[in-house]
Amino acid sequence: MAKHTMKGFDSLLPYKSALSIFKGEKWVYPNSIQLPLDSAGGKISSGEIISSVNIPDKNKSAMDGYALKSTDTLNATPANPVKLSLKGTIAAGDTPEEIVNDGTCMEIYTGSIMPEGSDAVARAENCDVIGKYIYVYSSVNKGENVAPAGEDLKIGDTILDKNSLIHPQNLAALKSIGISEVNVYGNISIGIINTGKELVNKQIENSTGMLLRTFYTSSFTETIDGGIVDDDEKSIALAVRSMIERCHILIVTGGSSLGRKDMTTDALSGEGKMLFSGVSIKPGRTIGLFNIKNKPVLSVSGLPVAALLSSMIFVDSYIKNIYGVDYIHCASSILDESIHNRAGFTTFQIARTYAIDGELHSIPLNTKVSGNLSAIIKGNSIIKIDENLEGIPQGIRVNIYIIGDIKWD
Template identity: 25%
Template sequence: MSDRKEFRDLAEPTKAHDAIASLDLEPEPETVPLADARGRVLAERVDADLDVPGFDRASMDGYAVRAGDTFGADEVDPATLDLVGEVHAGSEPDVFVDEGECAEISTGAVMPDGADAVVMVERTDELGTETIEIRTSVAPGDNVMPAGADIAAGQRALGPGTELTPREIGLLSALGKDEVEVRGKPTVGIVSTGDELVRPGGDLDSDAGEIYDVNSYTIAAGVEEAGGEAALYPHAGDDMDAMEDALTTAAEECDLVLSSGSTSASAVDVIYRVIEERGDLLLHGVAVKPGKPMLIGRLAESAYVGLPGYPVSALTIFRTFVAPAIRRAAGVPEPRTATVDGTLAAEERYSEGRMRLMPVGLVENEAGETLVYPVDKGSGATTSLVEADGIVEVDADTEYLAAGEDVTVTLFSPDVRTPAVLAFGEDDPAFSRLLDRLGSSRFLPVGSREGLRRLRDGLPDAAVVAGPVRREVESVELGAWEREWGLIVPEGNPDGVEGFATLVDGDLRFVNLDTATGLRASADAELERLAAARDTDAADLQSAIDGYGFTLKAHESPARRVLAGKADAGLGLRAAAEKLGLGFVPVDTETVRVRANPERVEKQGVRDLEAVLAGVDEVLAELPGFAPTE
């Protein structure tokens, strides 16, 4: 009578998941050429080290002007400017636009020095060959896409854990990256066991009970699909020495070894003995059908999982227990369907009479329902695609989509997952670093004011708000810190800038931040205090500062302008100044607050964000001018 070893007590499926999770499958990161990066997962965050676009460019055909020369101009009383030259896309400007002058400019061309706005050609007339009549007024920045408007140098472009699809590859290309550090693919050695197996293509003796090896190729395909790298080994017979040689060889070369077959309690199925003698058997038998005969353990320095021999059972167990572990090790998200149904989070109007492929993002509300929100920064912005999850097709005759309306989203990839937490608000280096600690997050740096507006409308899970707030919004504070702000100047402060008073009274070029940012709100408040002290109007002081009305969006962008010699001073943070080796004139501190949507505080992603914020002091210690709140 043969010696049979019975299964040990069958483990619950949760125990099998826990056992596999306890195994270390994660390989070391590796650097790959950008051409080979599609489908890989970033191992570290990627910051932009240049502005995209890298220059201020015209967004339409027309005339580059000084905005101040057009103030008050209209159809009845046009302004007349001298034409001093022309600038074409792809060429370096060789003209300077002085007061009372303009230059013809093409869409995409570099803005010439002196000009700060573009008047579209349709609102102009030629008066001879050297004079242009302007029939509208423009403000600084009108019809100009400033350097860094798509993404600015110093901004967080992509975070660790990002799967690189063609969208992200496009962004990395725009940033000039030719290689990138990615998560390593776990190498999975596959050994099919059993004397009866023959590799496809070999001679099969059916009379002797031989069958083709199905599992090796089936499981290898599953490994590749899950983000691993499969390595096929010659199949092993039921002899213990042969099985031991095959398994230990694979264990020496791979992060995980998968075998199929020889996991039952039969005396000839000896594989569990190999694991017990050469490694550590953690589990033998799972209470699941199909797939009861399953092994989990360690072999040498590798993880080991033994799958059932029947192909259906083997693939079922692989997909249920092993594939998720490989995906976690490779950083690959769980698969999902290619379309998602959801409700529109806010109304969207469209009336151009053409079919619209609207980029949208996804977020889950407190009830687990999918909300869909438009993501559109313009056709020239690469980041619109990175921040979106898919497309909603809007018919040409649809002019209005109501909030709450049901829509179907075609995902960019079946692997797209709704971010665990969605936040809008202030561009802040401390929060940017905290985001790296979240497994799945999306943050849109739209500024404090816009972040609060979106929070009031109920779209994001959280908003990052800095500086003075004029209109409160119901929210739950998750964390807060202080940051020092002021004027960023060239190293050594050659112009002797002491504060905003120097800019008001002097002849210096200043670069400002967008009115939606908390830093800008703090700067405006400081000018109001200065105006009160001088018994004048704050608007007059703003007008006295050259460049106050021409703004950028990212917190580091003004500092980059100063570093490039394009401005004498800029609004910014001490952290940005020290990072770039620039001078800093402190003005004040402001509080940064992370506020949660009160309806989402129990959402798991918000809880994870709150847990990450609990460690903010460690991040603040690394940033000059940052400190915990009192």
């Protein structure tokens, strides 16, 4: 694939072209692994699981009462109750040995297996017990108060779809059909190296590294801290060489701003192939993409908001390509204030989204400065404005990426 470069950042690759280049590479992805159910919550399934059994596996009582033949109760009324011989009791967990014949019944509790010969359960409150007999005061239909085999789960039911997030309810269903382990994708490891003399000398705190490490940590992703490296080509190359063996994606911050004295681009180019440098997105236009050992390496701004918003596009694409799920959830929202956009740029606008009367509404926040953390602190969502738009007017419904909690009324 041809290398796309920019000279002085005055020639930027369109957003869609950059994403297409990223998707066109044959990246290395995590392998499928097998985990016990207790460790599988929040992971992504790597295979479909179909039930091979019925749940319940046998007809069971849906309430406390008496298991009987429905035909014995056809003429039962309060004035003319039906008298049945009581043959015993079936508790939950018991395997009934008695057979219910005409004119007989068995006391049964909720969840107990129905005895052979019975096809209905008379409610306890509709019966009286006198000695070894019960008196049934109302008729019972066939199947009444019975949970039939397979009512909950049937043979052939899908318990877990491939490429789906495993929730507690999935684990409970898997346990109920006797499965103790499940195949999942191994965690995606995202390495983060921060560069810059100002970080090495502690002139400023490494807030960008903190933001990226915490944002990209989830139940199916993990981050590896590659530390802080000086603006020196050899040092950066050594750090990259070490980290690339430990992660699936590598993000290098601080090495893409015009005029900096760092050597990130040269270091990364020496380790692999540069695919592009500079994309028409705001913020974070200085982002570069490199292929090193078939793993994506992103060179991003050292400013926190720009680093996050530019890198998340490609991290989300990587995750969706293997898992089929979005790392960043999307929703539809009504725009409360108009947004202006610079022609030719795809803009990612931080917004504050709230709910009122069951509808989401979004207010764009000021993010003119790429390193401005105040907006991302106040914001909980991102609005993408396409490059062919000069803006979005108030009242229009827009798609948002959710990056924080939304309070519902």
